[in-house]
Amino acid sequence: xxxxxxxxxxxxxxxxxxxxxxxxxxxxxxxxxxxxxxxxxxxxxxxxxxxxxxxxxxxxxxxxxxxxxxxxxxxxxxxxxxxxxxxxxxxxxxxxxxxxxxxxxxxxxxxxxxxxxxxxxxxxxxxxxxxxxxxxxxxxxxxxxxxxxxxxxxxxxxxxxxxxxxxxxxxxxxxxxxxxxxxxxxxxxxxxxxxxxxxxxxxxxxxxxxxxxxxxxxxxxxxxxxxxxxxxxxxxxxxxxxxxxxxxxxxxxxxxxxxxxxxxxxxx
Amino acid sequence: xxxxxxxxxxxxxxxxxxxxxxxxxxxxxxxxxxxxxxxxxxxxxxxxxxxxxxxxxxxxxxxxxxxxxxxxxxxxxxxxxxxxxxxxxxxxxxxxxxxxxxxxxxxxxxxxxxxxxxxxxxxxxxxxxxxxxxxxxxxxxxxxxxxxxxxxxxxxxxxxxxxxxxxxxxxxxxxxxxxxxxxxxxxxxxxxxxxxxxxxxxxxxxxxxxxxxxxxxxxxxxxxxxxxxxxxxxxxxxxxxxxxxxxxxxxxxxxxxxxxxxxxxxxxxxxxxxxxxxxxxxxxxxxxxxxxxxxxxxxxxxxxxxxxxxxxxxxxxxxxxxxxxxxxxxxxxxxxxxxxxxxxxxxxxxxxxxxxxxxxxxxxxxxxxxxxxxxxxxxxxxxxxxxxxxxxxxxxxxxxxxxxxxxxxxxxxxxxxxxxxxxxxxxxxxxxxxxxxxxxxxxxxxxxxxxxxxxxxxxxxxxxxxxxxxxxxxxxxxxxxxxxxxxxxxxxxxxxxxxxxxxxxxxxxxxxxxxxxxxxxxxxxxxxxxxxxxxxxxxxxxxxxxxxxxxxxxxxxxxxxxxxxxxxxxxxxxxxxxxxxxxxxxxxxxxxxxxxxxxxxxxxxxxxxxxxxxxxxxxxxxxxxxxxxxxxxxxxxxxxxxxxxxxxxxxxxxxxxxxxxxxxxxxxxxx
Numbered sequence: 001x002x003x004x005x006x007x008x009x010x011x012x013x014x015x016x017x018x019x020x021x022x023x024x025x026x027x028x029x030x031x032x033x034x035x036x037x038x039x040x041x042x043x044x045x046x047x048x049x050x051x052x053x054x055x056x057x058x059x060x061x062x063x064x065x066x067x068x069x070x071x072x073x074x075x076x077x078x079x080x081x082x083x084x085x086x087x088x089x090x091x092x093x094x095x096x097x098x099x100x101x102x103x104x105x106x107x108x109x110x111x112x113x114x115x116x117x118x119x120x121x122x123x124x125x126x127x128x129x130x131x132x133x134x135x136x137x138x139x140x141x142x143x144x145x146x147x148x149x150x151x152x153x154x155x156x157x158x159x160x161x162x163x164x165x166x167x168x169x170x171x172x173x174x175x176x177x178x179x180x181x182x183x184x185x186x187x188x189x190x191x192x193x194x195x196x197x198x199x200x201x202x203x204x205x206x207x208x209x210x211x212x213x214x215x216x217x218x219x220x221x222x223x224x225x226x227x228x229x230x231x232x233x234x235x236x237x238x239x240x241x242x243x244x245x246x247x248x249x250x251x252x253x254x255x256x257x258x259x260x261x262x263x264x265x266x267x268x
Numbered sequence: 269x270x271x272x273x274x275x276x277x278x279x280x281x282x283x284x285x286x287x288x289x290x291x292x293x294x295x296x297x298x299x300x301x302x303x304x305x306x307x308x309x310x311x312x313x314x315x316x317x318x319x320x321x322x323x324x325x326x327x328x329x330x331x332x333x334x335x336x337x338x339x340x341x342x343x344x345x346x347x348x349x350x351x352x353x354x355x356x357x358x359x360x361x362x363x364x365x366x367x368x369x370x371x372x373x374x375x376x377x378x379x380x381x382x383x384x385x386x387x388x389x390x391x392x393x394x395x396x397x398x399x400x401x402x403x404x405x406x407x408x409x410x411x412x413x414x415x416x417x418x419x420x421x422x423x424x425x426x427x428x429x430x431x432x433x434x435x436x437x438x439x440x441x442x443x444x445x446x447x448x449x450x451x452x453x454x455x456x457x458x459x460x461x462x463x464x465x466x467x468x469x470x471x472x473x474x475x476x477x478x479x480x481x482x483x484x485x486x487x488x489x490x491x492x493x494x495x496x497x498x499x500x501x502x503x504x505x506x507x508x509x510x511x512x513x514x515x516x517x518x519x520x521x522x523x524x525x526x527x528x529x530x531x532x533x534x535x536x537x538x539x540x541x542x543x544x545x546x547x548x549x550x551x552x553x554x555x556x557x558x559x560x561x562x563x564x565x566x567x568x569x570x571x572x573x574x575x576x577x578x579x580x581x582x583x584x585x586x587x588x589x590x591x592x593x594x595x596x597x598x599x600x601x602x603x604x605x606x607x608x609x610x611x612x613x614x615x616x617x618x619x620x621x622x623x624x625x626x627x628x629x630x631x632x633x634x635x636x637x638x639x640x641x642x643x644x645x646x647x648x649x650x651x652x653x654x655x656x657x658x659x660x661x662x663x664x665x666x667x668x669x670x671x672x673x674x675x676x677x678x679x680x681x682x683x684x685x686x687x688x689x690x691x692x693x694x695x696x697x698x699x700x701x702x703x704x705x706x707x708x709x710x711x712x713x714x715x716x717x718x719x720x721x722x723x724x725x726x727x728x729x730x731x732x733x734x735x736x737x738x739x740x741x742x743x744x745x746x747x748x749x750x751x752x753x754x755x756x757x758x759x760x761x762x763x764x765x766x767x768x769x770x771x772x773x774x775x776x777x778x779x780x781x782x783x784x785x786x787x788x789x790x791x792x793x794x795x796x797x798x799x800x801x802x803x804x805x806x807x808x809x810x811x812x813x814x815x816x817x818x819x820x821x822x823x824x825x826x827x828x829x830x831x832x833x834x835x836x837x838x839x840x841x842x843x844x845x846x847x848x849x850x851x852x853x854x855x856x857x858x859x860x861x862x863x864x865x866x867x868x869x870x871x872x873x874x875x876x877x878x879x880x881x882x883x884x885x886x887x888x889x890x891x892x893x894x895x896x897x898x899x900x901x902x903x904x905x906x907x908x909x910x911x912x913x914x915x916x917x918x919x920x921x922x923x924x925x926x927x928x929x930x931x932x933x934x935x936x937x938x939x
Contacts, residue, residue, distance in 0.1 A: 002404060002405050003405065004371055004405050004406035005371055006405050007650055008615045008650055008651045009649075009659065010658075011648075011652075011653035011654075012653075013612070013620045013622075013653050013654040013664075016615065016620040016653050016654070017619060017622070020617060020618035020619050020620060021618060023402065023616045023617070023618050024402070024618060025402055025717060026716070026717035026719060029714075029717050029718070030718045030719040032719030032720070038721075040721060040724050042724055050724060050726075050727075050728075052723040054721045057721075057723050058728075091710070094710065094712050094715060095391055097713075097714065098389065098391055098393065098399070098712040098714060098715075099389075099391040099392070099393045100393075101393075101396070101713060101714065102389065102393035102394045102395065102396045102399065102713055103393055103394070104394065105380070105381060105394060105396070105407075105408065105409045106396065106407055107377075107381070107406075107407075109407070110405075110406070111398070111404050111405055111407060114407050118714050118717070122718075
């Protein structure tokens with residue numbers, strides 16, 4: 001997805017501050033959630049090395065010397081109800097993940113493919129890293145493989161995808177991606193567009209305006225979504241994405257155009 | 269040297285210039301816009317700019333260079349001539365590493381893909397840059413900074429770029445300083461057992477051991493080993509300490525990692541000199557690390573390195589770190605310098621700063637003694653946003669206004685010549701930093717991504733020590749000995765500097781009072797230097813422990829033969845005070861000079877700076893609430909606000925002021 005030589009230019013600082021939270025690749029890999037009360041048991045081939053509670057620190061009071069069945073131990077600890085998640089981690093597994101991921105220069109992989117490989121290595125060995133509850137296999141309903149395939153299908157020739165999020169009559173996000181051959185070649189913002197007469201409303205007219213502008217300045221658009229910040233948050237964070245957009249369109253809180261035989265992500 | 273480093277900036281043929289600079293990346297800007305953009309830079313008030321000269325951009329195939337012949341944006345000499353026409357001075361950074369959010373960090377791909385260049389991790393794999401932190405857009409194998417082949421390639425690059433720079437050296441040209449490499453530190457994977465276990469690195473490690481011990485017998489004695497050649501010594505690949513006898517082996521590896529960085533920066537600096545960079549200072553920028561594997565005091569003592577700074581990217585929430593950085597630079601380096609001072613941010617950063625945040629953090633650092641800086645970036649470019657000037661040469665008004673005001677203000681008050689009067693120096697114990705580094709684990713690629721709590725990376729060592737070393741070594745704690753010292757100085761609004769136990773005696777002697785957290789062990793030379801400081805009239809406060817061992821945990825009587833009890837021990841014309849944590853408030857009150865100005869709100873910071881003509885009073889409110897404070901002093905004061913809305917106030921013993929959230933106020937004391 002990510003072109004190793006992508007161009008990232010003309011970034012409106014307001015947009016960039018808004019989307020900064022998506023740049024932590026760890027959030028797409030890990031099960032540990034920020035603020036979550038977790039228990040982490042590090043062992044090496046069954047010998048427990050350290051037990052750490054994310055709130056209280058090292059837990060010497062938990063008598064657990066060996067791990068014979070990591071899944072069972074995790075379930076047992078989780079069943080106590082003390083933690084929102086229990087992690088039982090074999091140090092040798094982490095070692096193997098690191099070693100395998102870096103076995104060669106990996107130049108043939110794009111960065112997202114590389115991190116996806118790390119994800120597969122981390123969760124591919126059932127007893128290497130045991131998490132209860134387990135990794136859901138997606139991020140708020142977004143699935144890497146689906147997005148990657150959609151992008152590849154869409155962009156046999158250069159196309160644009162764009163998103164506008166309106167908040168307090170201002171575009172808090174105005175993001176444009178130019179994609180080609182399944183790769184994101186260029187990332188820019190509404191700042192790259194003609195600044196005169198940029199509409200600051202959610203409407204069909206605004207949709208048409210941006211569609212034309214993006215087509216003239218970037219590449220022929222294949223998809224454009226304009227929505228309110230509330231709709232955007234729901235669309236990002238909830239799994240029933242198309243239902244959220246359909247309901248929002250009924251209320252004039254979302255407008256989109258999708259020029260593809262393929263359905264939009266999460267299937268209409 | 270034609271260009272000399274001074275305490276206030278650079279002296280060019282005797283003319284003192286402050287280093288208030290900003291980054292402009294010529295090759296990323298349209299060539300026809302260069303004149304306009306440089307004019308914009310000068311309109312903001314800048315007299316110095318900075319640029320990288322990126323290796324991979326210019327060496328387009330092995331041995332084939334484009335200096336503007338194919339792509340006019342790469343004509344760096346034309347850029348330099350434009351600077352010279354305008355009287356702009358220039359700092360240049362030719363790498364070899366530059367980062368700059370370039371694909372492959374500015375290294376040519378064929379260099380990175382040469383197996384003889386590649387670093388290796390403790391697991392034996394390659395070390396990819398993606399191992400630690402996010403560095404889009406493409407992963408690459410990190411070079412070993414011990415690789416002979418790497419320096420062979422670097423030398424070829426320098427043979428091309430250095431003569432070109434040399435033609436523009438000051439005073440006839442614009443170039444006033446050159447940087448040796450960039451943030452040299454294992455590409456951010458700086459943990460002790462992460463890397464570099466390549467063959468050339470292991471050879472350098474063994475050379476380091478040979479220099480350190482002289483003979484194999486000495487090493488064997490300390491290691492309790494029976495090696496027959498230095499070539500047999502293998503480094504630790506994780507924390508493998510099971511008892512005291514393992515400590516020397518681990519400490520030596522940690523020390524080697526520090527040495528490798530210094531050695532690399534020096535080798536690169538010597539190459540720069542060898543290829544014609546003469547008469548101007550060579551400097552280096554540290555990314556952010558205060559502790560091992562960075563040893564800033566030792567790096568600045570290297571004869572080939574004139575000047576070391578530390579980069580700073582902080583948002584409002586990171587204000588404490590910003591203050592700590594500047595206090596550390598003030599206490600440690602020749603000229604407190606931030607070679608990359610966040611101005612805007614890289615495009616994969618999670619929080620693009622607002623104009624208000626940039627103002628707050630910048631003023632906060634000036635308040636705490638920053639003397640030189642280069643705003644990175646002054647002009648936007650690909651993969652960077654939030655600067656005062658866009659890549660099209662337009663001002664970004666929300667951001668530009670502050671920098672214009674700042675430069676005007678700095679010139680008006682000659683801020684670079686202002687001095688603080690710190691009443692104390694607080695040292696970080698370098699050996700405690702090394703202990704933290706060695707007593708840790710999971711230095712594996714991607715372990716930063718998994719959301720593990722910090723304690724999972726720590727290893728508890730049972731070494732039979734008297735004091736809680738892990739507790740005292742944790743410089744994030746507020747409840748240990750050094751945290752208590754810093755807390756007391758802060759609440760009493762006493763100004764202080766920071767440094768570490770590797771600074772030299774001359775620098776120690778600038779302070780009447782020095783605090784050092786000490787435990788069971790400490791380097792003999794560092795300890796002896798501190799005692800000499802006391803002998804020569806200094807007041808040295810140590811605690812909670814009294815070192816009776818060296819870092820290898822071998823007996824050491826450097827301290828114990830002269831200090832036998834808690835409390836005061838007179839040494840020469842000064843004293844050593846060995847005190848417990850509980851006794852610190854009383855000791856501070858006894859020994860520290862009371863500040864001339866105080867504030868009744870301990871959440872608000874207050875500092876003064878003076879030069880020959882002005883006294884400035886800085887007040888910072890690092891909270892989200894407006895604060896009404898009373899500033900107290902002896903006698904009557906007439907204050908004039910010189911940053912922000914102009915106003916004056918006169919008070920007897922005190923004045924009352926309101927401070928907005930996350931702002932710095934600057935007042936001139938008129939009388």
